[in-house]
Amino acid sequence: MLNKKKVSRIFLFLVLGIFVFYYITPLYVMIVTSLKTMNEIREGNLFSLPNSINFESWKIAWSGRGEGTSDVFLKPYFFNSLKIAIPALIISTFLGALNGYALTKWKFKGANLIFLLFLFGTFIPYQAILLPMARTLGFLGISNSPFGLILVHTVYGLGFTTLFFRNYYVSISDEIIKAAKVDGAGFFKIFFKILLPVSLPILVVAVIFQFTQIWNDFLFGVTFSFGENAPLQVALNNMVLTSASVKYYNVDMAAAIMAALPTLIIYVLAGNYFIKGLTAGSVKG
């Protein structure tokens, strides 16, 4: 009996180990390669450790070689992405929370239909809204500007954030809202003073989800911006594809890691809350 248990345990850890190995390998290769010199890459093996830790390629990926106009490096685009991601993140999360609150605690005629439409919005693929969005941005005169991309990400993300907050607030007792109404608090007072302070778990979920979506977006970025207004992921693509005759694998790898780093950091810092928030409704009941 005990033996059988032991065997299945060993088998379980073996399978888990294989998966861990499978997922961690690309990251390992990226890090190792980014620390090597070009000579080492050409001569050596993909998995071998670098002879010496060398951050030269990271420096080049971040701030370039100083070789004039054709030189593409990440620094300015990194800030482009921040300029887009932070406002879009804040606006879409805030509006989503407000929507979720209104849809659950201030039920009005057609509230369910409107929620259904938001839900429907989450199923619309990126590609389907490219053309109408391009026309809209053109009409508003904000194509190829951070404002355009902020608008696109806010609108596209609103369905998701509304869904998150609506499902979270539905589990919070309506009697609390009634009590606040009797106490004389209005729509916004109840939202800011009573509901928002208990929304941390779902706030974290929405922030992580939205930040990841916006930061990692390539399609909207490449469609609605060009040149020096492009976000980081577009710049990364340009950098890797348009380098001159020689391919600098170490620089490419360093740049890719840099582009992925912010989302990685957010997951590490708030991942625990992310899991809690996703399961909050089911636990609270």
Place this chain on the structure above:
Amino acid sequence: MATLKINNLEKRFKQTEVLKGINLNVEEGDFLVLLGPSGCGKSTLLNTIAGLEESSLGEILIDNNIVNDMDPSERDIAFVFQSYALYPAMSVKENIIFGLKQRKISKEKIDQSLSKIAELLKITELLDRKPAQLSGGQRQRVAMGRALVREPKIFLFDEPLSNLDAKLRIEMRREIKKLHKNLKTTMVYVTHDQTEAMSLGTKIAIMNNGKIEQFDTPKNIYNKPSSVFVADFVGSPSMNFIKGSLTSNNKLISFLPNNASENDVINFTHNNELQNNSSVLFGIRPEHIFLKKTHAARVTKDENFAEIEVKAELHEYIGHEQIITFSYLGQEILGKFSSSIDVKIDNKMTVFIDLNNISVFDKDTKQRI
């Protein structure tokens, strides 16, 4: 202190009528209990009084002012909810003074009211805690404190004790009663627990299916139920209903149970002129049945009791008393007795019923006659 008047109140959710013409008149200092089974509309009525739900028709008057179009906060009421509905992110203190802060009351006044209420409810040492750190009874106290601190015209309670365990419930019930005695504020209290209703209310409104069946003092509700529903709902075990027919001769009434011979007729007097009626329900409460003639003679007024032949069928011992199920001419009746008396099961015997405490209902209209 305030009066509360409700005129022809109706409430519809789409097609379903939840309240069908409610009329109530609550005097200053009354403790009105809305009692009824779940789904009878009692909570909806309370929410409508509070202004948390809108009525479809009719008027609500507090101190003779129509409040239908006022926000809950403008009606000068306080509400204690079943789930307590404390604000989870705020401390006990912040919970209690939240309503006062909304009303822009001066800080000194708030502090004064807070310490008074905290002392009254013995929650002074809890003031800095969060609701999650409190026990059920403590949360209940805080919820009461939040209502009391505002010194409203009317208190509304929505089954405030139903989440507490049995012992605590009785304790809190007594405290609410004390509170009402001291404050003399008008209160409206919703419950489905008849003991709570009886012990707390100065007036009880029994609700069924969106209508008020009877609106009266607890004593009258218990002793003179106006309909079969009320008689059946109040009392545990509930009233026995013996099917039969009535013949009336002036104020002398004869009741003949179904399947009975002439010898089984029960004669009694009634204040009202009654008409002959071939189908009535003769109601007698289990505690108004006696096992011994001497006992019946001692307890009933003017020795006004009747003898009936029954067979004891079932015996339920519940500590201080026992409930015996009798078979009476093929109908089942329950009697409640002190457990000190021995009763032989499956024995034919004579029991005595108190004729001063009977209720007669028309079987078709279900109304008291």
